[in-house]
Amino acid sequence: MSKLKEEKRFENIPSLSQETIDGEIATLNLGPTHPATHGIFQNILKVDGEKILSSEQTVGYIHRAFEKLSERRPYHQITPITDRLNYCSSPINNMGWHMTVEKLIGAEIPKRVQYMRVIIMELARIADHLICNSVIGVDTGALTGFTYVFQEREKIYELYEEICGARLTTNIGRIGGFERDFTPEFHRKFQEFMKKFPKVLEEFDGLLSRNRIFMDRTKGAGPISGERALEYGFVGPNLRAAGVDYDVRVMNPYSSYEDFDFIIPVGVNGDTYDRFMVRQEEMRQSMNIIKQAYENLPEGDYHADIPDFYLPPKEEVYNNMEALIYHFKIVMGETPVPVGEVYHSVEGGNGELGYYLISDGGRTPYRLQFRRPCFIYYQAYPEMITGQTISDAVLTLSSLNVIAGELDA
Amino acid sequence: MSKELNPELVLEKLKAQFGESIIKQEEGSDMLTLEVAREKIKEIISWLKNDPELQVSFLTLLGGVHYPKDEGRELAVVYHLHSLIHNFRMRLKVFMSIGQPEVPTITDVYVGANWQERETFDFYGIRFKGHPNLTRILNEDSMDYHPLRKEYHLEDGTREDKDDRFFGR
Numbered sequence: 001m002s003k004l005k006e007e008k009r010f011e012n013i014p015s016l017s018q019e020t021i022d023g024e025i026a027t028l029n030l031g032p033t034h035p036a037t038h039g040i041f042q043n044i045l046k047v048d049g050e051k052i053l054s055s056e057q058t059v060g061y062i063h064r065a066f067e068k069l070s071e072r073r074p075y076h077q078i079t080p081i082t083d084r085l086n087y088c089s090s091p092i093n094n095m096g097w098h099m100t101v102e103k104l105i106g107a108e109i110p111k112r113v114q115y116m117r118v119i120i121m122e123l124a125r126i127a128d129h130l131i132c133n134s135v136i137g138v139d140t141g142a143l144t145g146f147t148y149v150f151q152e153r154e155k156i157y158e159l160y161e162e163i164c165g166a167r168l169t170t171n172i173g174r175i176g177g178f179e180r181d182f183t184p185e186f187h188r189k190f191q192e193f194m195k196k197f198p199k200v201l202e203e204f205d206g207l208l209s210r211n212r213i214f215m216d217r218t219k220g221a222g223p224i225s226g227e228r229a230l231e232y233g234f235v236g237p238n239l240r241a242a243g244v245d246y247d248v249r250v251m252n253p254y255s256s257y258e259d260f261d262f263i264i265p266v267g268v269n270g271d272t273y274d275r276f277m278v279r280q281e282e283m284r285q286s287m288n289i290i291k292q293a294y295e296n297l298p299e300g301d302y303h304a305d306i307p308d309f310y311l312p313p314k315e316e317v318y319n320n321m322e323a324l325i326y327h328f329k330i331v332m333g334e335t336p337v338p339v340g341e342v343y344h345s346v347e348g349g350n351g352e353l354g355y356y357l358i359s360d361g362g363r364t365p366y367r368l369q370f371r372r373p374c375f376i377y378y379q380a381y382p383e384m385i386t387g388q389t390i391s392d393a394v395l396t397l398s399s400l401n402v403i404a405g406e407l408d409a
Numbered sequence: 410m411s412k413e414l415n416p417e418l419v420l421e422k423l424k425a426q427f428g429e430s431i432i433k434q435e436e437g438s439d440m441l442t443l444e445v446a447r448e449k450i451k452e453i454i455s456w457l458k459n460d461p462e463l464q465v466s467f468l469t470l471l472g473g474v475h476y477p478k479d480e481g482r483e484l485a486v487v488y489h490l491h492s493l494i495h496n497f498r499m500r501l502k503v504f505m506s507i508g509q510p511e512v513p514t515i516t517d518v519y520v521g522a523n524w525q526e527r528e529t530f531d532f533y534g535i536r537f538k539g540h541p542n543l544t545r546i547l548n549e550d551s552m553d554y555h556p557l558r559k560e561y562h563l564e565d566g567t568r569e570d571k572d573d574r575f576f577g578r
Contacts, residue, residue: 059547060549063547071563230493231520233519343470343489356489358474366474377521409547
């Protein structure tokens with residue numbers, strides 16, 4: 001590896017052009033560390049007064065080479081990496097990864113585990129959408145909703161904590177199931193949450209969704225048409241707000257999503273208001289799914305019967321030779337994995353989150369590529385804000401829910 | 410949803426249209442996986458998108474792979490495509506030698522391929538001919554190597570505690 005070339009860190013900082021000096025067109029740096037960007041990414045805007053003429057993006061500020069890191073780690077050690085993609089809904093990323101590995105090894109997952117996963121993934125979706133929607137509120141100047149719903153997000157984090165011990169970067173579950181069953185304390189907290197949250201959500205909805213000021217600010221801000229969104233590879237709530245009803249949960253059901261009855265909300269204009277409303281309705285539908293899954297939670301084991309991948313209980317490791325061997329093999333990443341290629345996708349907080357895994361039979365993936373929805377749809381941002389005002393650009397950014405961790409991987 | 414699209418039908422139609430350019434089908438994969446001629450990749454993807462029957466019109470993922478042992482075809486670009494109308498997924502691969510890592514860009518078919526191609530260039534050094542702005546995207550501009558190629562090991566070479574030999578590998 002040769003020495004790095006001379007540093008050119010300041011090369012991209014825009015210099016004053018003649019137009020700027022004439023006082024007609026100004027250059028504005030939105031980011032990389034700016035309260036309005038909610039993450040570390042830079043936008044260099046060319047503005048005429050309030051109006052945006054063009055913009056140029058720089059990404060990669062928190063690039064951590066996850067795809068390279070994954071090529072050196074055994075399968076179970078990749079789960080913590082996935083936490084750090086979209087850190088607003090880490091459980092979905094974790095489960096997506098577990099399911100990818102299970103697809104590769106052909107494991108059969110008990111119905112109970114699948115339902116438990118659905119409950120947690122939908123809780124994570126609610127937490128993700130709550131942040132996004134309340135931050136749209138903040139960017140229009142309404143801080144109340146944000147502080148209010150964060151209490152409920154806290155409750156969801158407590159639920160994660162009850163299952164896996166962690167809150168933000170959860171590393172939840174294992175390949176093949178969960179580390180433990182839902183505890184009595186989880187059931188208590190969960191039922192309390194389920195009772196209280198719908199009221200909070202409606203109250204939050206009442207604050208914003210028919211608020212005249214909020215509507216005036218968000219309607220028509222950062223619109224995109226359905227065709228254009230598909231060209232750009234939009235997925236998730238942002239695509240559905242543009243009127244395309246593509247949802248991985250329905251299109252390629254995983255983890256028993258086909259058992260539940262729910263609606264896919266779609267918007268019309270693809271603007272900030274529609275994105276807000278789609279996320280709002282998705283939270284209600286998520287509650288609906290959670291309710292169905294919890295009421296019909298099947299009896300059974302909380303993990304699959306795959307001793308090659310699922311750690312044996314600790315007591316057995318100390319007292320049983322076979323369990324000790326399995327424990328050692330799993331921890332050292334010595335379990336045989338079939339050769340093959342799989343692509344598995346789940347509906348993450350921002351849409352289709354995919355894992356393309358190539359295995360050569362070794363202890364680590366040969367190649368692992370993440371389909372990060374943010375990275376793909378953030379490209380459309382300049383097109384969406386051209387001709388809009390600066391304040392609309394800020395709103396558009398928060399309503400796209402661009403998460404720096406997922407953007408840069 | 411309209412009528413089902415099956416892999417056989419797609420393969421048959423592609424073969425009828427492009428003949429020799431469809432090099433081979435990989436067996437035992439989770440979706441239809443085809444290796445195609447590198448020069449034709451853009452035409453194939455654009456045809457798949459515009460064919461009224463197939464409508465494979467969503468680019469899910471684009472990325473590179475490095476196979477250092479495969480001489481003459483060390484680098485690959487993998488395209489994941491999805492027909493949302495028929496809910497049909499497929500994967501196209503093109504291979505190339507590391508000495509001449511060039512492939513036509515598909516940015517004029519899918520505008521969303523822009524950053525994904527830049528990322529692939531950044532990681533693997535694959536040049537996409539005709540790309541409007543083929544520069545590094547995630548790594549620093551002054552970097553002079555392509556880090557996801559297999560010759561760059563992740564771990565510090567001087568460390569001994571992680572030597573694979575100690576674990577019988």
